[in-house]
Amino acid sequence: MVYADRVLSLFGRRRRKSAEAPTLNSRDDATLRSERVALAELTPPVERFLGQAAYLQLSLFESASRAAQLGPTVAAKRASAAIAEFPLEKHRALVGLIEDRDLDAVDLMEPFAPAIDRFRTVTTGADWHESLITSYVCAGFLDDFFAALGRGLPKDLPQRIGSILEVEDAERLIIAELRWSIDATPRLSSRLALWGRRLVGDAMLVARSATEQGVDADTETRLEPVFTELIGAHTRRMDKLGLTA
Numbered sequence: 001m002v003y004a005d006r007v008l009s010l011f012g013r014r015r016r017k018s019a020e021a022p023t024l025n026s027r028d029d030a031t032l033r034s035e036r037v038a039l040a041e042l043t044p045p046v047e048r049f050l051g052q053a054a055y056l057q058l059s060l061f062e063s064a065s066r067a068a069q070l071g072p073t074v075a076a077k078r079a080s081a082a083i084a085e086f087p088l089e090k091h092r093a094l095v096g097l098i099e100d101r102d103l104d105a106v107d108l109m110e111p112f113a114p115a116i117d118r119f120r121t122v123t124t125g126a127d128w129h130e131s132l133i134t135s136y137v138c139a140g141f142l143d144d145f146f147a148a149l150g151r152g153l154p155k156d157l158p159q160r161i162g163s164i165l166e167v168e169d170a171e172r173l174i175i176a177e178l179r180w181s182i183d184a185t186p187r188l189s190s191r192l193a194l195w196g197r198r199l200v201g202d203a204m205l206v207a208r209s210a211t212e213q214g215v216d217a218d219t220e221t222r223l224e225p226v227f228t229e230l231i232g233a234h235t236r237r238m239d240k241l242g243l244t245a
Contacts, residue, residue: 039148039149039151039152039222039223039226040149040151040152041152041212041222042149042152042211042212042219042222042223043149043150043151043152043153043211043212044210044211044212045212046101046153046154046157047098047101047103047108048108049146049149049150049153049210050094050097050098050108051098051105051107051108051109051110051111051112052109052112052116052210053094053146053150053161054091054094054095054098054105054108054109055109055112055113055116056112056116056142056146056206057087057088057090057091057094058087058088058091058109059116059117059119059120060087060135060138060139060142061084061087061088061091062120063120063123063124063131063134063135063138064080064083064084064086064087064131064135064139065080065081065084066124066125066131067080067083067084067125067128067131067132067134067135068080068081068083068084070125070127070128070131071128072128076128076177079173079176079177080128080131080132080177082173083132083135083170083173083174083177084135086139086169086170087135087139087170090143090164090165093164094164097157097160097161097164115206115209116206119202119205119206122202123138123199123202123203125195129178129181129188129191129192130191130192130195132174132177132178133178133192133195133196133199134195134199135170135174136171136174136175136178136196136237136241137196137199137200137203137234137237137238138199138202138203139170140171140233140234140237141200141203141204141207141230141233141234142203142206142207143165143166144165144230144233145203145207145210145226145230146161146165146210147161147162147165148226149207149210149211150162150165171237171240175240175241178192178241179241179242182241182242182243189242189243192241192243193238193243193244193245196234196238196243196245197245200231200234200245204227204230207223207227207230208220208223211223231245
C-alpha cells in the first residue's frame with residue numbers, strides 16, 4: 001500500500017474513548033481496587049498534575065516532530081507529521097483544562113521543563129526509526145501512567161484526562177509505519193528492540209517523579225504493581241511490532 005494512502009486512511013478513522021487505568025488481570029478485584037486506591041493517593045495537586053502532563057505532551061510533540069524531519073522519504077515525513085498531531089492535540093486539551101481554571105499554562109508548565117527536557121534529550125533517537133519507537137514507547141507508557149494517576153483528581157477530571165490521553169489511533173499509525181520498515185529490513189529488529197528497552201527505563205523515571213511524594217521506598221512499593229502492568233502493556237506494544245520487549 002502506498003504510504004500516503006495508508007496514513008490518510010488510518011488518520012481518517014480517529015476515534016476517542018476513555019482510557020482505562022492499568023489493570024492486573026491475574027489479580028482479584030479486591031486487590032485491584034486496593035492498588036488503584038494506592039496510586040490515587042499519590043496523585044499530586046491538580047495544578048502540578050496538569051502542568052507536568054501538559055509540558056510532557058509538548059515534549060512528546062517535539063520528539064515526534066523530529067521524526068518528521070528525519071523521514072527518509074516524503075511519504076515518511078508526511079506520516080510522521082500526522083503522528084506528531086496526536087501529542088500536540090493532547091497538549092492543547094490539557095492547556096484548555098488549565099485555562100478553564102483561570103490559571104496560566106506557562107506558569108504551571110515551567111517548573112517541569114528542565115527535567116522533561118533532559119528526558120527528551122536522552123530519548124532522542126539516532127534516526128527516523130528510533131525516533132518513531134521513542135514516540136511509540138514513551139507516549140504509550142506515560143499516557144497510560146498519567147491516565148491512571150489522574151484517577152485521584154477531583155470531580156470529573158479523571159474521566160476527562162482519560163479521554164484526552166487515549167492513544168490507540170496514534171499507535172496504529174506508528175505500527176503501520178514501523179512494521180513496513182521492519183518487514184522490509186529485518187536487521188532493524190534487534191536494534192529497535194534494544195532501543196525500546198532503554199526507553200521504558202527512562203519513561204519509568206518520569207512516571208516516578210510525577211507522584212505526590214516523589215521517589216522514596218514507600219512510593220516504590222506502592223508503584224510496583226502499577227509498573228508491572230505498565231511494563232506488561234509495553235511488552236504487548238512491542239509484540240505488535242514483532243519486537244522483543
